[in-house]
Amino acid sequence: MLPNQNHPHIVMDQAQYEQLSNDTSDKSTQIKELISYAIKADSIEDLAKLIDAPLLPQAVKDFNFLVNDKKRDMFLNRDLNTMRAFGDGPYYAIKVRHNILHTHGGAQRNEKCEVIDMNGNPVPHLYEAGELGDIFATKYLGSSSVADLLISGKIAGENAARTRKLDSAVDAITGASLIPELRSDAQITATNYETKENQAIGISSNGISDFPIVVRVTGSKNKLEKIEVLQQKESPDIGGLAIPKLTKAMLQDNTADVDSISGASATSGALKEAVKEAWNKLK
Secondary structure (H helix, E strand, O other): OOOOOOOOEEEEOHHHHHHHHOOOOOOHHHHHHHHOOOEEEOOHHHHHHHOOOOOHHHHHHHHHHHHHHHOOOOOOOOOHHHOOOOOOOOEEEEEOOOOOOOOOOOOOEOOOOEEEOOOOOEEEEEEOOOOOOOOOOOOOOOOOHHHHHHHHHHHHHHHHHHOOOOOOOEOOOOOOEOOHHHOOOOOOOHHHOOOOOOEEEEEEOOOOOOOOEEEEEEEEOOEEEEEEEEEOOOOOOOHHHHHHHHHHHHHHHOOOOOOOOOOOHHHHHHHHHHHHHHHHHOO
């Protein structure tokens, strides 16, 4: 386990500490209580030792390099107006604890609370209830979770109770079901999609969704002529909006190495990965 894997810290310089100390907003009481827990050291190196974070000095150097020299955050695409290089010490660190408010994501399910596979078909005898995979999986809506849990739990339970009992025999080596009805071959491969001359398929599973991004690229080894997104289930209001912008930029610049869209770095990376895979197959 990496040092401080369970205890991340907020780290700041003297200027930031003074700004928080002099805060007069309606949150000033909470802010002053927060900084009262700060650990103080004269140098970043000393602070790193106090909180057992040996990579902290290099992280601060990298951060200052992005702000002062590169004038760009190439890793997280943060707005430079929200970033300020670390100044003079002393320096402070405040331990942060993890909290879980809501569970997002999970396998998709239908109106019967049946889990569906990558082709949109119900997986036999597999049901889901509660926050996991619910209709609010990409958003947080206050006061909705309890109702969601009760309703989906009732639906899943009733449908599961109606299900015909089947022998649960499994392969002794692989653990896969020996019952054809329980098997799933929902795998996305390049052969699932048609291609013509000068076309190739690229796939990436590194987006924000559990469903891979699938593209069909038309062109040659040295020229991108067309990029078709055949499948994607990224978040509609973030990744979904980023994809057409990225494909336009790729075609315009004739490269897959375009700038990622701020706020949609995972989708951007996955799309670029899929396009590169397809393009590398072209002659």
